[in-house]
Amino acid sequence: MELVKDISGCGIAGYINTDGERISGKDIVDAITLMRDRGNGLGAGFAAYGIYPDFKEFYALHIMYDDEIARKNTEEYLERKVHIEQHGGMPTRPIKKKRPMFFVYFVQPREQSTKAESEEFRLEEADEFIFKLVMFINENIDGAFVISSGRNMGVFKGVGFPDEIANFFRVDEYKAFCWTAHNRFPTNTPGWWGGAHPFSLLGFSVVHNGEISSYGANKRYLEMFGYKCTQKTDTEVVAYLLDLLVRKHNLPLNIVAKIFAPPLWSEIELMDEEEKELYKTLRMVYGGAMLNGPFSIIVGFKGGMFGLNDRIKLRPLVVAKKGSSVYMASEESAIRFVARDLDEIYMPKAGEPVIAMLTDEAYEKVYGSKERSYV
Template sequence: MSRDLIEKLTHSRGRLVEGLNLSCDIKKSADEGGCGVVGFCCTEPVAGRHIYEPSRQMHNRGNGKGGGIAAVGFDPGQLGVSRKTLDDYYMLHIALLDAKVRTEVEKRFIKVNFEIAASGKLDTVKNWQSVDGLHVRPPDVWRYFVRAKDNVLDKFIAENNLQQLDRRDAEDEFVNQNSFRLNQEYYASLGEQKAFVLSHGRNIMILKVVGYAEAIVKYYKIENLRAHVWIAHQRYPTKGRVWHPGGAHPFAGIDMALVHNGDFANYHSVSEYLRQRNIYSQFLTDTEVSALLFDLLSRTYRYPLEYIIEAMAPTTERDFDCLDEEKQKIYRAIQASHIHGSPDGPWFFIIARNIARQNMFQLL
């Protein structure tokens, strides 16, 4: 992507936060201990019950204050849509902590902006207390298959001078910014959170609970839901009362989900790096800024995967010395540009991606 387009995208995100009451303080909502992460990717779709057992075996790596699962690459028949809808439309998953706000959320952020191919509430068991591993009633989750309305997207492109940007890339950015606005209105700016976006990519779903990850499989009745990629996370926050799953992993970017084990010594630095590019966290965790950083490097800067990894986890010492001269030159330039935004561990990521234009699913 050209420098000019990058600057215009960054400026559009600056317009997004104008007038918002964003705190100047950068802080985390909770410290985290040694969390549990797991993931697998298969050429054939695999039923959700197969993420249940590895999640359960990580039970001791969580403390019941947050569990999450993400899946990528579904069977359209199981979701009640066509293959074209599954491939082309964004799967917008919204968690309703207060079910009464659904009509308002739909009116302000969904129906006005999107063509909706299909929608519905995810099925659940009747009694959440019958599911082992749940500490709080999970949120109602509504799924919408959406594409931006032509006139809405045209206006967004014109207002932000993004005419040179590929139209699908502009739609990705519109979806991303719409989710930010929704979260800011119903989650980040409220004393009592009411709703937030779980995921907003194509052919991808994220679910979270206050409890253990394996409980998601039972509560949302996804034992037989098939997908090519599954990842799960057991959260271990070490301070603070947790009553809703907003801070649980995975965290979403466009067409990706990320889980994380470890802690950042430089959370403040990474957050400042993102803010300088008009990207603001809303859930105040290491993992959220990791997902935002990966999304920035891949979707805005368009780095190939090798350069994304180098920007986030710089090669050092003897490993760097063993590189050939040309590779050292490239890596040195990446490090000079991004070292202040590189997470300082120890940390470990698992990332599930839908690379839609290549018709490929990926587990990193």
């Protein structure tokens, strides 16, 4: 009898050092590459936090272009909207396959040319300005996609296996205090450079194993708040929902977890009155943000890392700790391959969030501010 392994979808991995110590991308590449059979070469990627210490006050826009026309149109738009401190092609190694162009821009919002526009944009926070900038480019400029837009972080992704994407983007040459990675096995969405994981907006980045079957409902909900889902993959809604719930609605991540993966109604009815009231309120107010379907996600954000399973745990997630380091992955073997003598290793329960945060001292060192912000 032939034994066939159930690959159970994509592979995800994440690492954070809560003391803010930056390490090269070698370990995260090794961890995700060990789970090679969870992908098929149609997508892989990495998110890294703390990689631009010399430009930590600027938004780092990683932009993918299909051609020179898209680049020209985007740069003309950026010159009108933002101050560009520095920009250029992202460091890459030669590959044989056809691929888009990748550029990085370190920017800050600036006042617009007319008085009315200037007054309008002065009233908005910089994060909201960059959010609208990203939505406009992705929706309106053909052949241009902003793949990450946070401060002191960046996303590197494309079509290929993880080791191929890491080699192409020279991931080993970057140092970060937090890394996430993805190995994609596309099911009902196309495998293309912009559709690879992580998906990112401002400081949030998401890698996802599974399928968001509530994509249509989530997309319609997000559109009410000005979000444009243009990248042809269900995971995109998770990144945008995080931005909406945390940045705009100021909800803590433990509450976001209850919105994304709430208990079944039959379970809620058995809770004590206070807990029952909380879940009923969240379901009524944020029903459009609930994620249906099998999923495990690892989220990078400004100052931390967040992991979550769906409410009946249809996709695997393993968590481990060693000193000030926290690891998450689809498989235990991926963690043990890069970290020996672990202090703790376990599988979180369905819908149970795992949140690892930088210490206050590390946050101030990395971001130059004592005031914490998720984005």
